[in-house]
Amino acid sequence: MRAPFESDAAPDLQDVLDALEDEGCRAIIEALDEPLTAKEISEKSGVPMSTTYRKLDLLTDAALLEERAVLQQDGHHTTEYEVAFEEVVIQLDEDRTLDVGIQRPPASKDERLETLWAEVSKET
Template sequence: MSQSQMARATRQDDAEETVTTTESVQGVLDALDDEECRAILEATKQESLTAAEISEECDLPSSTAYRKIDLLDDADLLTEELRIRRSGKHVSEYACAIDDVTLSVGDSGVELSVSHTEPAVTDLANPFAD
């Protein structure tokens, strides 16, 4: 199990996170407001993809894909895992980390609730797929 999967498994008990700091709320809203970021979240919802695969799937230049991946990762909307290859050329792959986002405005200010996805099941019988 990768570090990212362990982090998600640890977070599983607290699958919903409430974001209240202005900077964090703005980071999530900025990422969700970006059409290319939304396309990446949709593309990585069913399967983890490398940056090159995201670039191809979403029809984005590589540099743009990496910038958007960083934006999504900073907002905790995307997770990064390591794809192990027999060749030794391991590569990062990314997966959508959220199921639901809810914005609330109340007496205590703006709150953003983010429901994180369940950790993906790893094929432990064949960790060197490829």
């Protein structure tokens, strides 16, 4: 499982550009108004299921989507994806090289607690 929120480091510029240039990736981002499974994303975005997982990999590698396991009532788990940014900015830094900045949505109380618990667990 990938967790783009674990680090404040910006993702690779080329990964972000590749994902945003891809029509299927953009369709997936537009379809994700709530957390969805890959199957739901495929149906809602019109991206074929055979292509959806590759597009999801591109988007998570670029830290534009968050992927998380969700426990179901029957004891199994499924993976859901959600948009992990509010704004993407491509800018020229002081060395005149392109840089990417991603503004993340504010963390919910549950996410802050989960992050705090993960940090405490690492310390013990």
